[in-house]
Amino acid sequence: MLNFVVRRLLAILPVLLAVSLLTFLIASLLPGDLAYVILGDQATPENVAALRRDMGLDQPLWWRYLSWLGHVLQGDLGRSFRTGQTVLQAVAERIPVSLELMLMAEFIGLLIGVPVAIACAARAGGAFDRFMTGSAFAMLSMPSFLMAILLIYLFAVELHWLPATGYVPFTEAPLNNLRFFVLPALTLALAEWPGIMRVLRSDMIATLQEDYIALAKAKGLKPSRILFVHALKPSSLTLVTVTGINIGRLLGGTLIVETIFALPGIGRLLVGAIYTRDLVILQGVVLLVACGFVIVNFIVDLLYAVLDPRIRHGHT
Amino acid sequence: MSAPLLTIADVAVELPTPRGNLRAVDHVDLSLDAGRTLGIVGESGCGKTMLSRAVLQLLPKKAKLTGRVMFDGVDLVRLDKERLRRLRGRDLAVVFQDPMTSLNPVLTIGTQLMETIQEHLELDAPAAKARSIELLAAVGIPAPEQRLAQYPHQCSGGMRQRIAIAIALSCEPKLLIADEPTTALDVTIQAQILDLLAREQRRRHMAMIIITHDLGVVAGRADEVAVMYAGRVVERAPTQALFKRMHMPYTEALLAAIPKLDAAPHTPLPAISGRPPDPTRPLKGCSFAPRCRYAADRCHEAKPELKSAETSGHLYACFHPIQMAEGIGA
Numbered sequence: 001m002l003n004f005v006v007r008r009l010l011a012i013l014p015v016l017l018a019v020s021l022l023t024f025l026i027a028s029l030l031p032g033d034l035a036y037v038i039l040g041d042q043a044t045p046e047n048v049a050a051l052r053r054d055m056g057l058d059q060p061l062w063w064r065y066l067s068w069l070g071h072v073l074q075g076d077l078g079r080s081f082r083t084g085q086t087v088l089q090a091v092a093e094r095i096p097v098s099l100e101l102m103l104m105a106e107f108i109g110l111l112i113g114v115p116v117a118i119a120c121a122a123r124a125g126g127a128f129d130r131f132m133t134g135s136a137f138a139m140l141s142m143p144s145f146l147m148a149i150l151l152i153y154l155f156a157v158e159l160h161w162l163p164a165t166g167y168v169p170f171t172e173a174p175l176n177n178l179r180f181f182v183l184p185a186l187t188l189a190l191a192e193w194p195g196i197m198r199v200l201r202s203d204m205i206a207t208l209q210e211d212y213i214a215l216a217k218a219k220g221l222k223p224s225r226i227l228f229v230h231a232l233k234p235s236s237l238t239l240v241t242v243t244g245i246n247i248g249r250l251l252g253g254t255l256i257v258e259t260i261f262a263l264p265g266i267g268r269l270l271v272g273a274i275y276t277r278d279l280v281i282l283q284g285v286v287l288l289v290a291c292g293f294v295i296v297n298f299i300v301d302l303l304y305a306v307l308d309p310r311i312r313h314g315h316t
Numbered sequence: 317m318s319a320p321l322l323t324i325a326d327v328a329v330e331l332p333t334p335r336g337n338l339r340a341v342d343h344v345d346l347s348l349d350a351g352r353t354l355g356i357v358g359e360s361g362c363g364k365t366m367l368s369r370a371v372l373q374l375l376p377k378k379a380k381l382t383g384r385v386m387f388d389g390v391d392l393v394r395l396d397k398e399r400l401r402r403l404r405g406r407d408l409a410v411v412f413q414d415p416m417t418s419l420n421p422v423l424t425i426g427t428q429l430m431e432t433i434q435e436h437l438e439l440d441a442p443a444a445k446a447r448s449i450e451l452l453a454a455v456g457i458p459a460p461e462q463r464l465a466q467y468p469h470q471c472s473g474g475m476r477q478r479i480a481i482a483i484a485l486s487c488e489p490k491l492l493i494a495d496e497p498t499t500a501l502d503v504t505i506q507a508q509i510l511d512l513l514a515r516e517q518r519r520r521h522m523a524m525i526i527i528t529h530d531l532g533v534v535a536g537r538a539d540e541v542a543v544m545y546a547g548r549v550v551e552r553a554p555t556q557a558l559f560k561r562m563h564m565p566y567t568e569a570l571l572a573a574i575p576k577l578d579a580a581p582h583t584p585l586p587a588i589s590g591r592p593p594d595p596t597r598p599l600k601g602c603s604f605a606p607r608c609r610y611a612a613d614r615c616h617e618a619k620p621e622l623k624s625a626e627t628s629g630h631l632y633a634c635f636h637p638i639q640m641a642e643g644i645g646a
Contacts, residue, residue, distance in 0.1 A: 211417040214374055219432045219483065220405030229431075233422045308422055309467040 001305065001312060008301050012294055019290040020072065024065050027283035033057070037277045038081050077284035082276055087284030090269060097167065098265035101188070101258070102250035104181050106243065108189035113196030114239075118227055120197070121204030133201075136194035148187045148260045155183060165262040184261040188254060192246055199242050203235040210234075233307055240307065244300035248293035319389070320347040321523050322371070322491055327383035329366050329375060329547075336596040340366040342547035343383070348540075350490065353517065353524045355534030355555070357570065358544035361592055364527045365413075367544070368493050371525075372410055373400055388490060406436040409489035411513075413496040415476035419468040425452075425479055426464030429486060436487045451482040455512060474505035478512065485516055491523045498533065510537060531571050535559060540629075543567045546592050546603035549622065553630035563625055563632035566604045602635070610636045 035051040036043060052058050056067065071078070077087035116136075120129040156164035162182050170177040207213065208231055216230045251266075258267035266285065273281040305312040329341040341363045348354045356364045369375050371385050373392055385392040388407060392400065412418040420428060429448040433439055439447065445464070452460030455478040468476055477497060484492055494513055498506035510526075514537050517524045526534055534541050534555065541558050543551040543566065551564040562568045572586045590607040593599050602608070605615040612635070620633045 211412055211414060212420040215410070215412060215418045215480075215483075216420070217374060218372055218404055218408075218410045219435070220401045220403065221431060221435055222401070225431070230420050230423070234420070310421060310469045313467075313470065 004305055004312060005302065008298060012298050015294050016291060019294060020069055020287060021065065023283055023287040023290060024068055026286065027279045028061060028064065030279070034279055037279070072287070077287070078280040080273075080278050080281045082278050087281055087288070090281060091266065091285060091288055094264060094266045094269045096170070097263050098251065098254075098258070098267065100170065100177075100181060101184055101254070101263060101265060102247060104185035105188035105192060105250060106247055108185055109192030109196055109246070110243065112189065113193035114200060116193070117197045117200035117204060118232065120201045121208060121231075122223075122227055124201075124205050124208075129201075132197070136197050139190055140194040142191075144187055144191050144254075145256050145260060147190055148184070148257060151183050151187055152260075165260075167263050180261075180263075184257045184263060187257055187261075188250065195242055195246075196239060199238045200235060203238050204231055207231045207235040236307060237304060240300055240303050244296050244303075248296040251292045251296065252289035319386075321350040321388060322346075322348040322525075323384070323386040324367070324371065325384040325386065327367065327370055327381070327385060329363070329370050330380040331366075331376065332378050332380075333596060338595045339547055339598060340379075340595060341370060342598075344544075344547075344549050346542055346549065346552070348491070348523050348525065350523050351517075351521045352540070353514075353526060353538045355538030355541040356525060356527045356544060357529065357531055357534060357541060357567075359529050359570070359588070359592065361595070362544045363547035363595075364544050365495055366547075368410070368495050368525065368527055371493060372404065372408065402436070405432050405489075406487040407490045408493075409484035409487070409491070410493045410495065411477070411480050411484050411497045414500040415468075415473055415480050416500065418480055419476055421468055423467075424464065425466055425468065425471070429464070429479070429483055432483055432486050447486070448482075451486055452479070454516070455479070455482045455485070456508075457482070473501050474509065477501060477505075477509055481509070481512065481516070485520065488520055489522055491525070492517065493525045493527070495527045496529070497526070499529070506533075513537075529570075530574065531567075532574050543570065546598075547595060548603065548633065549631075550604065550634070551632040552622070553625075553627070553632075557627045557630050561625075561627070561630075563630070563637035564604075564634050565608045565610050565636075565638055568638055569607075602633075610638070612636060 033048070033052070034055065035048045035057060039047055039051060049058075056064055059067075068078075075088070079086045080090065083090075116132050120132050123129055152164045155162045163180055164183070167180050168176050213226060213230060216226045221230070252270070254265075255267040255271055257263075258265045259271065266289065270282065270285055272278070273285065324344055324346040327341055327344050328339065331338045331340055344363075344367060346354065346356075356367065358364045366375070366379075370381055371387070371392065373385075373395075375381055381393060383393070387403075390399075390403075392403075395403070419425075426445065426448060429451065430441070430444040433444040433447055434441070437444075437447075448464060449460045452463055457463055457475065457478055463471070463479075468479070471479065477500075481497075492513075497513065498509050501509060510533060513524065513526070516522075526538060528534060531541075538555050541553060541555050542549045543558075543564060545566050551558070551562070551567050558567070562571070566588075569586075569588045573588060575585055576583075588607060593603050593606065599605070599616075601614075601616040601618055602611070602620050605611040608615065614635050618635075620635050622631045622633045624631055625637075
């Protein structure tokens with residue numbers, strides 16, 4: 001198992017390097033010179049040239065990449081030239097919001113998706129299965145902003161159960177904090193569960209055809225044990241992958257949902273950085289989010305090994 | 317004599333397919349006494365596995381089953397789910413063909429053994445574990461205690477089939493159905509597994525059904541043999557009587573298709589030419605007639621019923637039984 005972890009860790013190093021290169025290139029190859037952005041349209045060519053020299057923008061691209069990477073490796077991702085905040089400060093401020101949103105959304109998504117998938121697979125082709133597969137498809141094709149507006153209308157405007165927008169930190173008012181998160185998390189979860197349900201359902205249906213399920217039935221095991229012990233575990237590899245990808249995706253914040261519900265998360269930080277051409281923040285945030293994504297997928301790989309002993313022992 | 321342990325009465329299985337209904341099992345009658353062994357022989361697709369699944373009530377959901385399967389005084393076809401579940405694994409056990417797919421890859425061998433024991437016998441975990449170790453030792457697994465924590469992929473095919481047999485034996489079943497238990501194994505392992513099954517059967521006095529395509533497998537091991545073709549039993553006899561004198565040309569052809577050890581090198585194997593009839597389009601006459609070298613007009617016109625031969629207990633379905641002067645050795 002340790003061997004497996006080390007092998008996987010070594011494998012993600014080149015991925016992280018590639019991620020850093022791509023992030024750097026995206027920010028550097030965007031049209032428009034950073035020096036002009038900072039100095040504004042009143043800048044003289046001399047000022048621009050001086051600033052370019054100060055920021056190292058006159059150096060060749062590969063040199064700039066290496067020096068940036070060197071700083072990054074020392075934990076210095078740069079500082080916004082607008083707010084003076086470092087990238088790490090800005091992200092540390094916003095990440096709890098996005099993290100809480102992501103966890104709640106994924107939790108609700110799994111809470112709906114997994115039981116529905118199991119129930120559908122157990123009676124594949126039955127009335128419940130057909131109804132839920134249809135509903136999932138409808139949900140999947142509904143854009144999140146529409147879902148958000150519908151939920152706000154129902155729960156905030158009509159029923160007055162939940163606040164429509166806003167945020168308080170968990171440490172200040174835990175209950176209120178959760179109330180603010182219900183609607184945005186539900187919006188995301190309603191888009192997440194159909195995917196979760198569909199992959200788990202189809203994997204479960206395939207697993208239920210296996211010989212070992214027939215043998216489990218022939219052994220006289222209880223149907224619940226067959227479903228939850230014999231069928232669920234070997235069927236959940238794709239589910240874990242999808243959940244990992246979802247988490248990775250939501251880790252970067254959700255631009256639309258955070259904007260609609262006025263949540264100060266990573267998504268809004270990114271949107272702000274794009275609007276103000278705050279390239280240092282943009283580059284740093286994208287790098288951190290991408291690294292988070294790679295790390296989540298590394299954890300997913302480890303989970304595979306927990307779920308399937310054949311991977312753990314190197315038989316695949 | 318008391319009632320047989322298992323009576324299969326007029327069992328038919330139909331599977332709906334896009335090309336029409338497929339009659340996998342066509343009105344089969346069989347019976348088996350406690351402690352006895354029945355061999356069911358036939359080539360692929362003749363319905364022998366479907367018949368065993370009908371006994372186990374493990375047919376695909378869409379399959380239509382008619383007839384009765386009386387096991388130990390109850391009709392399994394009409395038994396409610398919960399009572400059927402309590403019976404399976406305890407009184408009625410099965411060993412499937414392919415041990416590579418019949419054990420759950422993500423559960424340890426110990427879990428897969430102990431869950432059956434704990435489901436049906438009132439044993440606590442340590443007792444179930446002790447019993448599992450005993451069972452693994454009985455089926456010839458070295459270091460059984462270490463095996464419990466291992467996963468199926470860490471064992472060889474023969475080892476896995478032994479484990480599957482240990483699972484089947486775990487609650488002292490009255491009937492064990494072995495569905496081609498050696499087909500997926502190396503030739504060198506096959507005899508070991510068959511001997512193991514025979515030994516455990518005698519020791520535990522359980523009844524056993526061996527399903528196989530190889531007459532050689534049942535030759536020394538079954539008390540009675542039923543030969544199936546196209547979903548029907550076409551010949552049925554006590555093993556010795558059958559090998560002494562076969563009546564069905566199909567049985568003879570099956571026997572001839574077994575490679576002989578003493579045959580000269582490069583002797584062509586007398587395979588049965590052609591293929592079994594399309595089960596969605598049943599023939600009017602004898603199902604084997606198109607492939608039978610003895611077939612006459614009548615064989616294509618009418619279906620021969622099972623009828624008794626001179627030897628007691630020997631049944632066959634053929635208009636032109638083979639006239640054999642001398643018996644052939646198995």
